[in-house]
């Protein structure tokens with residue numbers, strides 16, 4: 001069988017041969033996860049990688065110094081598994097996700113939790129695209145209002161090769177001076193070393209492609225294309241400095257284990273803890289642009305599809 005011409009495809013298969021795979025959606029197209037969210041809905045939480053959620057939040061609380069009463073933004077929150085753990089620990093939390101179906105599930109689950117063990121903190125889950133986060137926050141008068149902003153497990157960060165800088169800029173816009181931004185990312189070294197039959201990797205853009213079978217609520221399986229942007233520690237640090245965030249640490253990680261120190265070649269993910277520089281003695285923050293709030297903006301959140309909020 002003839003192989004594709006490497007001059008017309010930059011994708012390589014698991015045996016390092018040129019291969020043709022569909023291109024990832026562009027920045028102008030809807031994120032590919034929309035269809036998966038609609039298909040999977042509540043079943044998302046059956047994914048094996050969700051098992052260590054409480055341990056993940058424990059490690060993130062430790063790394064960022066979060067205390068009850070502080071406020072967290074979870075970008076690409078999915079069904080709200082991290083939001084639920086935050087609420088249990090008394091942290092106020094806002095989740096944003098591009099999938100209305102997953103936002104609906106997150107809202108239902110948080111309400112169920114609240115009925116089972118009384119309100120412990122404020123929460124809200126809204127529909128929105130991580131790539132337009134900075135503008136959304138400014139319109140909603142929420143820029144600089146969070147102690148911590150994170151995007152975990154490819155919650156918008158890692159899903160669009162062209163949009164990574166925009167997502168990180170949005171996270172930086174969310175936090176107050178001295179606040180932390182946390183992202184997890186698929187580790188380039190692991191992704192390229194562990195391709196299996198059917199996977200593909202683009203060494204030019206460092207994007208991983210996989211065709212994955214996903215089970216729907218009626219037990220039927222459907223195939224989806226998944227593109228994941230991979231990162232090295234060095235390019236994460238570079239992206240961070242471009243949006244005026246300091247690097248606190250970048251370590252290897254995997255689902256359920258966010259407390260590792262150092263990076264192994266076989267760590268499947270990287271966990272970057274970044275920080276917005278604290279306000280200077282003069283009171284002027286070094287990243288003024290990130291907290292500017294549009295003059296005259298309405299106090300009503302301008303986030304389309306607002307789906308639920310805790311009683312105030």
Ligand SMILES: C[S@@+](CC[C@H](N)C(=O)[O-])C[C@H]1O[C@@H](n2cnc3c(N)ncnc32)[C@H](O)[C@@H]1O
Pocket residue numbers: 031033034037050075076077078079081096097098099102128129130131151152153154155156159
């Ligand atoms: C693999 S799930 C991770 C969800 C959650 N962070 C977790 O750890 O379980 C990826 C999530 O990111 C959301 N997502 C993908 N692209 C997005 C975007 N551009 N803006 C906002 N959310 C996005 C998806 O809808 C999905 O809920």
